[in-house]
Amino acid sequence: MDPxxxxxxGALALGGGLxxxxxxxxxxxxxxxxxxxxxxxxxxxxxxxxxxxVIQVLVYAGAIMVLFLFVIxxxxxxxxxxxxxxxxxxxxxxxxSAAAFVALILAIVTGGELWTAGGGDEEAIxxxxxxxxxxxxxxxxxxxxxxxxxxxxxEVASVLLLVAVVGAVALTKRKL
Amino acid sequence: MIAMDTTFLAxxxxxxxxxxxxxxxxxxxxxxxxxxxxxxxxxRKNAVVILMSLELMLNGANLxxxxxxxxxxxxxxxxxxxxVIAVAAAEAAVALAIIIALNRVKGGVSLDDATELKG
Numbered sequence: 001m002d003p004x005x006x007x008x009x010g011a012l013a014l015g016g017g018l019x020x021x022x023x024x025x026x027x028x029x030x031x032x033x034x035x036x037x038x039x040x041x042x043x044x045x046x047x048x049x050x051x052x053x054v055i056q057v058l059v060y061a062g063a064i065m066v067l068f069l070f071v072i073x074x075x076x077x078x079x080x081x082x083x084x085x086x087x088x089x090x091x092x093x094x095x096x097s098a099a100a101f102v103a104l105i106l107a108i109v110t111g112g113e114l115w116t117a118g119g120g121d122e123e124a125i126x127x128x129x130x131x132x133x134x135x136x137x138x139x140x141x142x143x144x145x146x147x148x149x150x151x152x153x154x155e156v157a158s159v160l161l162l163v164a165v166v167g168a169v170a171l172t173k174r175k176l
Numbered sequence: 177m178i179a180m181d182t183t184f185l186a187x188x189x190x191x192x193x194x195x196x197x198x199x200x201x202x203x204x205x206x207x208x209x210x211x212x213x214x215x216x217x218x219x220r221k222n223a224v225v226i227l228m229s230l231e232l233m234l235n236g237a238n239l240x241x242x243x244x245x246x247x248x249x250x251x252x253x254x255x256x257x258x259x260v261i262a263v264a265a266a267e268a269a270v271a272l273a274i275i276i277a278l279n280r281v282k283g284g285v286s287l288d289d290a291t292e293l294k295g
Contacts, residue, residue, distance in 0.1 A: 006197040010205050013239075017209055017232050021216030026224050033228050036209075040235050043202070049242045052257050059261055064231070064268050071272045072224060075279050094218035098211035105207035114200050114247075121198045129249040137245070137254040145255045157262045164266035171273035 005046025012039025030068050037061040049137035202243035210236030223275045223285045227268065234264050 016036030023029045037060045044053035109115055125134060135141070146154055170176065213236060216229025238257045245253025275285055282289040 003197050006201060006205075013209055013235070014205070014212065017212040020232060021212060021220065021225070021229050026222055029225050029228055033232065036232065037235070040209075040239065043205075043239060044242055047202070047242050047246050049245070049254055049257075052238075052242060052254050055258070055261060059265060060231070060235075064265060067268060067272060068224065068228065071275060074276065075224075075285060089219060089221065091219055094215040097218060098215040101214060102204075102207050102211045106204065109200050109203050114198075114203070121196055125199075125247055125249065131249055134246060135249045135251060137242075137251060141251055142254055142258065145251045146258065149252075150255055153259060157259055161262060161266050164269045168269045168273035171270070172276050 002046055005042055009039045009042030009046060012036065012042065014039075026072050027069070030065055030072070033068075034061045034065050037065070047137075048134060051137050051139050051142045199243050199247045203240055206236045206239035206243065208236075209233075209239065212236075221286045221288055223278065223287050224272075226287065227271050227275070231264060231268070234260060 013036045016032045016034075016039055019032040020029045020036060023032060037056060041053045041056040041061070044050075044056055122134065126132070210233050213229045213231075213233035216232065217226055220226050220229065238260055241253040241257045241260070245251060245257075278290060279285050
């Protein structure tokens with residue numbers, strides 16, 4: 001695993017995420033969230049998950065964030081109105097819950113097998129799984145799983161998306 | 177996949193510690209990203225920004241999925257991430273429709289205004 005994809009992607013994802021939740025202008029939040037998603041994509045590519053890394057940019061940074069921008073535009077909030085409603089509250093509660101969650105995960109990770117067995121570096125993984133190479137999540141590999149072992153969930157997901165489209169239209173249309 | 181010469185990292189002990197990335201690193205990073213999203217959900221009032229923080233939390237979980245998929249040499253984790261992204265897209269579409277409806281009724285997207293269900 002190349003260390004630089006972890007540090008670069010991690011810095012982009014974490015920095016972008018922090019700026020997303022602290023900017024008071026929603027449009028600035030969208031832009032920083034796109035930076036965070038590009039960082040996540042770097043992390044996925046660094047773990048040889050090519051398919052997930054690409055759809056992260058295409059679907060998340062591309063489609064979903066454009067949808068967010070469209071809605072912010074459609075709401076037509078004045079800049080002062082946007083800032084007025086966005087004075088942060090419950091900062092202590094937010095910090096405490098976030099810190100508690102990280103502490104919980106740290107306690108689990110440092111107390112578990114992952115930590116004592118070298119944290120799962122490349123050699124440890126190859127030894128434990130008895131393989132010559134690490135898995136690669138290319139389009140062909142993931143498609144093989146999706147269309148053979150997981151066909152039914154795949155079809156259910158398509159129905160779910162259809163229901164979401166109908167629901168979104170039903171919610172926003174004034175007269176049906 | 178993306179190769180770079182990293183032998184210089186071994187030249188100093190401090191840099192060598194940066195050189196070896198393990199699954200544990202990814203799990204801790206994923207918890208940090210999740211925590212940032214959680215902080216956003218708790219502290220913000222703007223419904224659009226809360227939805228964005230939720231997407232950040234889902235991404236933190238996705239990172240753990242891919243890290244463990246690599247750890248166990250099992251692609252099912254990545255298939256699950258595919259479904260998480262599909263559900264996140266559906267969720268974003270419906271939630272943004274609700275936000276537009278909320279804006280029409282209340283004239284704003286502050287969640288403090290939507291208190292009808294409060295007893």
